[in-house]
Amino acid sequence: MKVGDTYILAKTDLPMFFAAIGHEMRLIAPRAFFGGDVIFDIVESPKEIVWNYGHDIYPPKRFLLPHYEDMFRYTTGDDVRIEPLPAPPKQAIVGIRSCDVSAIRFQERFFGDQIDDPYYRARSENTVLFSIVCNKPPKRECFCICCDSGPYLESGFDVQLTDLGDRYLYEIGSEKGEQATQLGAFMLKPAEPKDTAERKRIELQADSLFQTVAYMAKAIMFVSEDQVPAQVWEELGSTCFRCGACTNLCPVCTCFTVEDRPEPNGCFTRCRSWDSCQFSGFTREASGHNPRPTFGTRVQRRFYHKASYQYILRDGRHGCVGCGRCVSACLTKLDLPSVVKRIRRAMHKYLQPQPASPNSS
Numbered sequence: 001m002k003v004g005d006t007y008i009l010a011k012t013d014l015p016m017f018f019a020a021i022g023h024e025m026r027l028i029a030p031r032a033f034f035g036g037d038v039i040f041d042i043v044e045s046p047k048e049i050v051w052n053y054g055h056d057i058y059p060p061k062r063f064l065l066p067h068y069e070d071m072f073r074y075t076t077g078d079d080v081r082i083e084p085l086p087a088p089p090k091q092a093i094v095g096i097r098s099c100d101v102s103a104i105r106f107q108e109r110f111f112g113d114q115i116d117d118p119y120y121r122a123r124s125e126n127t128v129l130f131s132i133v134c135n136k137p138p139k140r141e142c143f144c145i146c147c148d149s150g151p152y153l154e155s156g157f158d159v160q161l162t163d164l165g166d167r168y169l170y171e172i173g174s175e176k177g178e179q180a181t182q183l184g185a186f187m188l189k190p191a192e193p194k195d196t197a198e199r200k201r202i203e204l205q206a207d208s209l210f211q212t213v214a215y216m217a218k219a220i221m222f223v224s225e226d227q228v229p230a231q232v233w234e235e236l237g238s239t240c241f242r243c244g245a246c247t248n249l250c251p252v253c254t255c256f257t258v259e260d261r262p263e264p265n266g267c268f269t270r271c272r273s274w275d276s277c278q279f280s281g282f283t284r285e286a287s288g289h290n291p292r293p294t295f296g297t298r299v300q301r302r303f304y305h306k307a308s309y310q311y312i313l314r315d316g317r318h319g320c321v322g323c324g325r326c327v328s329a330c331l332t333k334l335d336l337p338s339v340v341k342r343i344r345r346a347m348h349k350y351l352q353p354q355p356a357s358p359n360s361s
């Protein structure tokens with residue numbers, strides 16, 4: 001058993017297989033809640049896992065970058081002490097979609113390349129991703145095929161599962177995936193050519209079912225070359241509610257803020273929590289000056305981070321995986337596909353040759 005091997009896992013063996021995984025690490029998977037909502041959460045038994053859940057609106061990135069986390073504790077005064085917190089537990093995220101795997105790989109590079117973030121790295125090293133191929137788009141708003149992040153992955157996964165009816169095609173993509181697979185290896189059998197052929201058929205069929213389109217290449221060109229007039233950004237920003245849904249539900253976004261919380265015993269805890277570049281206070285400096293004072297400049301900053309070539313070079317890919325959450329959440333159509341289309345229409349207008357003035361010679 002090694003990286004690159006392909007096996008078959010019978011659906012009847014799923015509970016036993018992931019029970020074996022669960023003996024060594026906690027399981028995080030889509031789970032049904034009151035009212036029918038399915039949300040990624042810690043599961044006590046593999047029988048709780050909902051496999052045909054569609055799409056979770058709340059990205060599972062929060063299990064590597066928590067919405068709110070304590071970083072360390074410290075005391076001040078004559079005896080300054082810094083107390084590190086316990087190491088995060090080992091965990092397996094089961095049933096995660098291809099787009100969310102791509103987003104986590106983006107964040108691993110963001111938090112690890114320029115300045116190593118020990119908190120994110122520790123969680124990443126202790127996490128195994130069991131991704132599941134989307135045999136069809138979970139939602140009409142999905143456009144991962146436009147972002148090279150789904151509905152299936154050629155690389156970047158630890159283990160990838162493809163639903164073949166009564167069984168799953170089981171692909172090992174990393175050493176972490178290989179080590180985790182050893183726990184239930186006796187339940188796997190080698191895949192046959194007909195299994196890989198069926199997977200290929202499913203891939204081609206899935207590709208043809210997407211409805212939402214995002215013209216990323218055009219957006220990257222216009223945004224990278226700073227061709228979009230400020231008036232366009234201000235028009236877009238004027239409709240923004242500043243609710244932060246787009247950034248809070250985006251599996252790629254990395255914005256956070258840090259604060260020190262006083263404790264009753266005289267100690268302090270340094271905490272990190274999610275923030276949003278769409279909030280006016282995010283870029284406000286200690287002097288009171290805000291380099292992005294208008295709604296339009298903040299919307300411009302968000303899409304510059306998503307689509308400029310400068311960040312593609314730094315982060316290894318553009319900052320969108322096509323999960324469609326911003327499409328579902330934004331009430332004023334400031335989701336990425338809509339904004340890209342509006343920029344293309346605006347640029348068509350601005351790039352049109354202007355008629356000559358009758359007084360010109």
